[in-house]
Amino acid sequence: MTAPTIEFDGVSFTYPDETRALDGVTRRIEPGQTVAIVGQNGSGKSTLVKHLNGLLRPSEGRVLLDGADIAEVHVAKLAGRVGLAFQDPDRQLFAGRVSAEMAFGPRNLGMRGAELAGHVRAALEAVGLAAEAESHPYDLGYSRRKLLAIASVLAMGTPILILDEPTTGQDSRGVAAVRAVVAGAAAEGRTVIAVSHDMRFAAECFSRILVMRDGRVVLDGPPEVVFGEASWPELRATYLEPPLPAVVGARLGLGDTPTEASLVAALAPARVAPRAVTDARTPRNG
Amino acid sequence: MIGATYRYSRTGRPVLRDVDLTIEPGRVLGVAGANDAGKTTLCLVASGMAPAVVGGRLEGSVSIDGVDAAGLAPYELAQRCGLLLQNASTQLTHTTATVFEEVAFGPCNLGLAAGEVVERVWWALRAVGIEGLAPRDPAKLSGGQGQLVALAAVLALRPKYLILDEPTTELDPAGTALVADALVRTARETGAGILLVEHKTEVLARIADQMVLLDGGSVVLAGPTADVLSDPRLPDLGVEPPVRVRLERDLRAASIELSPALREALA
Numbered sequence: 139m140t141a142p143t144i145e146f147d148g149v150s151f152t153y154p155d156e157t158r159a160l161d162g163v164t165r166r167i168e169p170g171q172t173v174a175i176v177g178q179n180g181s182g183k184s185t186l187v188k189h190l191n192g193l194l195r196p197s198e199g200r201v202l203l204d205g206a207d208i209a210e211v212h213v214a215k216l217a218g219r220v221g222l223a224f225q226d227p228d229r230q231l232f233a234g235r236v237s238a239e240m241a242f243g244p245r246n247l248g249m250r251g252a253e254l255a256g257h258v259r260a261a262l263e264a265v266g267l268a269a270e271a272e273s274h275p276y277d278l279g280y281s282r283r284k285l286l287a288i289a290s291v292l293a294m295g296t297p298i299l300i301l302d303e304p305t306t307g308q309d310s311r312g313v314a315a316v317r318a319v320v321a322g323a324a325a326e327g328r329t330v331i332a333v334s335h336d337m338r339f340a341a342e343c344f345s346r347i348l349v350m351r352d353g354r355v356v357l358d359g360p361p362e363v364v365f366g367e368a369s370w371p372e373l374r375a376t377y378l379e380p381p382l383p384a385v386v387g388a389r390l391g392l393g394d395t396p397t398e399a400s401l402v403a404a405l406a407p408a409r410v411a412p413r414a415v416t417d418a419r420t421p422r423n424g
Numbered sequence: 425m426i427g428a429t430y431r432y433s434r435t436g437r438p439v440l441r442d443v444d445l446t447i448e449p450g451r452v453l454g455v456a457g458a459n460d461a462g463k464t465t466l467c468l469v470a471s472g473m474a475p476a477v478v479g480g481r482l483e484g485s486v487s488i489d490g491v492d493a494a495g496l497a498p499y500e501l502a503q504r505c506g507l508l509l510q511n512a513s514t515q516l517t518h519t520t521a522t523v524f525e526e527v528a529f530g531p532c533n534l535g536l537a538a539g540e541v542v543e544r545v546w547w548a549l550r551a552v553g554i555e556g557l558a559p560r561d562p563a564k565l566s567g568g569q570g571q572l573v574a575l576a577a578v579l580a581l582r583p584k585y586l587i588l589d590e591p592t593t594e595l596d597p598a599g600t601a602l603v604a605d606a607l608v609r610t611a612r613e614t615g616a617g618i619l620l621v622e623h624k625t626e627v628l629a630r631i632a633d634q635m636v637l638l639d640g641g642s643v644v645l646a647g648p649t650a651d652v653l654s655d656p657r658l659p660d661l662g663v664e665p666p667v668r669v670r671l672e673r674d675l676r677a678a679s680i681e682l683s684p685a686l687r688e689a690l691a
Binding site for chain 2 (some may be wrong): 310399
């Protein structure tokens with residue numbers, strides 16, 4: 139599957155109540171990239187991704203897919219290319235049965251029969267809800283409704299998959315299911331974009347992290363850069379803490395270790411007691 | 425709560441099984457467990473809303489300050505026990521024009537004098553760091569902001585017991601820390617007893633005095649928070665251990681010695 143290139147070209151957005159949510163965002167996302175967007179509540183993360191499927195239109199600037207301004211693309215056509223799972227599943231789910239909820243999106247994209255059934259089954263299995271096909275969505279707990287909302291978008295098979303806060307409220311099994319969804323979609327060459335407050339999820343499952351503050355992108359790079367020591371002042375100005383493994387790695391002079399695995403790997407070859415804490419200026423975590 | 429077994433009216437199977445727990449004044453009791461372990465049901469039963477409002481059948485007993493909850497009307501339960509539901513946006517009244525009025529709704533219904541209502545509303549907004557949202561329209565808030573408003577609305581009631589079902593799910597790390605601090609301060613300063621259901625074990629590690637872990641509606645682990653969170657069975661119970669516990673476990677698994685420098689860096 140070849141995903142389209144995404145370009146935000148000077149995108150600003152002001153809500154009707156005059157809240158300026160985006161302030162001149164210019165970014166390019168390559169086909170098949172996995173991108174996590176982090177930042178405070180109200181920093182513009184959800185507003186940004188809602189521009190990708192035409193839910194919001196820029197007040198200024200343009201959003202381009204493969205060079206074409208999406209303002210010119212019909213919303214129905216856009217729906218076949220960009221799937222967005224909402225932060226609040228209760229604003230997304232409407233059907234009286236899980237199977238009907240799941241079939242709605244792909245059927246509207248023209249899928250029928252065995253193809254439709256296959257997509258629905260695979261997506262339900264991906265989030266561990268295969269046994270709930272005949273349940274009422276609102277008989278599921280909140281966290282499982284959230285997984286259902288993700289599955290219903292996954293089933294559409296769009297080349298761009300956007301997940302807004304997919305891990306919130308999930309137990310460790312739910313988080314594992316979401317991580318598998320991201321990895322599976324990425325392996326198929328789909329572009330995956332997730333809005334998240336979960337720094338561990340961002341560091342471990344995405345190749346690129348955008349940090350937003352006040353409607354702007356203030357950091358952009360792979361996890362080892364965005365969570366690396368040089369970025370900490372900017373992160374803290376955004377009220378974000380680097381993940382603990384990054385802090386531990388920096389304290390021990392091991393370089394940038396944004397994930398638990400990278401920290402263990404950095405410690406493993408030496409198998410000796412690391413040097414004492416290297417830098418008295420290193421900030422303490424918590 | 426003693427020997428509480430609870431069934432919803434539509435299901436025969438108990439969702440809580442023989443649960444004993446005590447919420448003590450001025451203390452935070454943490455609750456963790458996988459999805460469908462019974463955490464939300466525990467909140468409803470502990471607050472008396474199940475069965476009083478939700479229906480269903482309760483065996484065993486729930487008492488609040490020695491008074492059997494079964495003998496209290498919903499409004500009497502609400503005066504003793506503040507309950508914050510999981511999807512906080514469903515808890516807002518959707519009838520008010522500003523966040524200030526939204527938070528004032530509960531205290532007004534308690535029949536308090538206007539000055540007291542105003543004082544409580546500002547106190548609650550400050551406690552969760554959202555004074556700036558006071559003039560905003562509650563319908564136009566982000567998910568996280570809505571969650572903070574719902575929490576402020578419950579805090580403004582100054583209930584003697586607070587029952588919170590995942591109050592930080594939609595919050596950024598700074599908002600999560602703010603709520604954690606606000607809760608522990610509320611417990612210490614007002615003497616409120618708090619039951620906190622939370623997936624974020626980092627939050628529990630920070631503020632819960634004691635913890636219970638639910639699985640299949642039963643309490644399977646209980647005790648001081650640090651002991652429960654370092655129990656090796658946590659991952660099997662669908663609960664992610666805190667990052668320090670995970671790191672120590674991973675380092676041990678890789679046969680990496682926890683040197684004093686490494687211990688200090690982890691601390």
